[in-house]
Amino acid sequence: MMKVFICPECGGMTAVSRRKQLFCHKCSGVQMVSPRLTYSKYIEMDGRQRKDYAESWLYIRKHTGNH
Numbered sequence: 001m002m003k004v005f006i007c008p009e010c011g012g013m014t015a016v017s018r019r020k021q022l023f024c025h026k027c028s029g030v031q032m033v034s035p036r037l038t039y040s041k042y043i044e045m046d047g048r049q050r051k052d053y054a055e056s057w058l059y060i061r062k063h064t065g066n067h
């Protein structure tokens with residue numbers, strides 16, 4: 001089962017299997033979190049859609065104070 005992860009710093013997204021903790025390869029020491037996005041949705045999205053998703057995810061996260 002693949003799981004989608006997103007970096008709360010740069011919005012970089014990736015999908016991995018069976019990983020509980022994942023750190024962003026760009027932002028050292030930043031632990032990536034799992035958004036409410038299924039892997040099947042993620043693979044249907046193109047680069048532009050992923051970028052849009054990451055941007056709105058970061059925006060919501062920032063503006064709800066959920067750190």
Ligand SMILES: [Zn+2]
Pocket residue numbers: 007008009010011012024025026027030
């Ligand atoms: Zn990052």
